[in-house]
Amino acid sequence: MKAPLKRSNAPIFWALFGAGGMLSALFGPMLVFITGLALPLGLLLPADTMSYPKMLAFAQNIIGKGFIFAIIALFLWHAAHRIFHSLHDIGIHAGTGAKLLCYGSAMLGTLIAAYALLAIGF
Amino acid sequence: MSEMQKTIEIEVLRYHPEKDREPHRQVFEVPFTDDMSVLQGVQYIKDYLDGSLSFRWSCRMAICGSCGMMINGIPSLSCQTFLRDYYPARVRVEALAHFPIERDLVINMEGFIEKLESIQPYIIPKEERTLAQGEYLQTPEQLNAYEQFSSCINCLLCYAACPQFGLNSSFIGPAATALLHRYNVDSRDGGKAERMELINSEEGVFNCTAVGYCSEVCPKHVDPANAVNQNKTNSAADYFLRFLAPKGGAK
Numbered sequence: 001m002k003a004p005l006k007r008s009n010a011p012i013f014w015a016l017f018g019a020g021g022m023l024s025a026l027f028g029p030m031l032v033f034i035t036g037l038a039l040p041l042g043l044l045l046p047a048d049t050m051s052y053p054k055m056l057a058f059a060q061n062i063i064g065k066g067f068i069f070a071i072i073a074l075f076l077w078h079a080a081h082r083i084f085h086s087l088h089d090i091g092i093h094a095g096t097g098a099k100l101l102c103y104g105s106a107m108l109g110t111l112i113a114a115y116a117l118l119a120i121g122f
Numbered sequence: 123m124s125e126m127q128k129t130i131e132i133e134v135l136r137y138h139p140e141k142d143r144e145p146h147r148q149v150f151e152v153p154f155t156d157d158m159s160v161l162q163g164v165q166y167i168k169d170y171l172d173g174s175l176s177f178r179w180s181c182r183m184a185i186c187g188s189c190g191m192m193i194n195g196i197p198s199l200s201c202q203t204f205l206r207d208y209y210p211a212r213v214r215v216e217a218l219a220h221f222p223i224e225r226d227l228v229i230n231m232e233g234f235i236e237k238l239e240s241i242q243p244y245i246i247p248k249e250e251r252t253l254a255q256g257e258y259l260q261t262p263e264q265l266n267a268y269e270q271f272s273s274c275i276n277c278l279l280c281y282a283a284c285p286q287f288g289l290n291s292s293f294i295g296p297a298a299t300a301l302l303h304r305y306n307v308d309s310r311d312g313g314k315a316e317r318m319e320l321i322n323s324e325e326g327v328f329n330c331t332a333v334g335y336c337s338e339v340c341p342k343h344v345d346p347a348n349a350v351n352q353n354k355t356n357s358a359a360d361y362f363l364r365f366l367a368p369k370g371g372a373k
């Protein structure tokens with residue numbers, strides 16, 4: 001009757017999108033508050049909360065590393081997927097090109113984050 | 123007609139492919155009473171003003187699913203939508219969005235019928251049973267699992283509401299997915315693996331971007347968006363776990 005069905009590989013991107021969405025809903029507002037409002041305005045938190053030595057220690061700690069990596073990578077994959085689908089919604093069906101650009105930049109960001117986190121040492 | 127007779131303007135999208143190059147609008151002045159549906163309005167046009175107007179209808183009581191139209195841009199059953207809610211303004215009536223027009227308000231639903239066939243909308247028994255074994259018994263919970271999804275009347279309002287179907291008509295879409303799900307979660311059925319191939323495919327549930335308008339316009343509270351989204355989870359689980367459980371329908 002029709003061409004045989006081709007299995008969609010969407011679950012990979014959908015799962016990354018879902019995980020990123022969950023993480024951004026849980027941590028996004030808090031991070032915006034801490035880095036964008038609380039610290040610059042000197043509210044609630046000690047002034048040196050995000051000082052270089054403290055942040056370096058955080059990024060060198062294995063759990064801190066994991067946290068930073070997950071936040072950067074999954075936020076990026078979430079955004080890439082959202083942008084790719086929104087392009088389709090507004091009538092830009094750029095296909096493979098748009099796909100490569102969207103998911104490619106998420107991949108690039110992920111690799112850079114991984115590299116930087118490893119380079120900074122333990 | 124008494125002098126007190128109220129009238130309402132109904133603007134209808136007309137299209138006769140044998141003589142019109144493209145669809146155009148025509149406005150009719152229709153006498154109405156407070157209990158008249160939009161369907162009765164277009165029936166008045168056909169009976170007294172222009173016999174060439176074409177549209178589908180049958181039951182007049184939101185059961186058959188044949189009278190779906192865009193009413194002021196919203197996918198609606200015309201027998202369940204009342205002219206009084208628009209009076210004194212003009213009402214705009216058009217063929218359901220996202221489908222090819224056959225004539226006036228009649229759409230071509232062949233594509234949907236093919237999808238309906240492809241989901242195998244019948245119980246594929248888990249085990250062969252003889253008559254002597256008696257009927258299949260189900261608990262109230264087993265009935266609950268699928269009952270809501272079995273109320274679909276194939277009115278296609280959800281397809282007219284779905285922007286993703288509008289962009290890609292090969293997407294299996296809300297109603298077909300809801301019906302597929304209805305059989306998959308039926309305790310008597312054993313055809314899930316076959317049907318999941320469709321869910322998992324490029325025509326499957328991942329075309330959906332969780333808009334949810336399909337469930338909003340559904341006159342039977344089928345909630346097709348729920349069926350679609352449950353199957354995203356099912357499909358993703360199968361995608362990642364298929365190597366662990368070699369029994370699934372994955373290829």
Ligand code: SF4
Nearest residue numbers: 274275277278280340
């Ligand atoms: S799911 Fe609802 S809107 Fe869609 S065809 Fe069935 S009854 Fe109509």
Ligand code: FES
Nearest residue numbers: 181182187189201
């Ligand atoms: S005429 Fe049957 S649903 Fe409207």
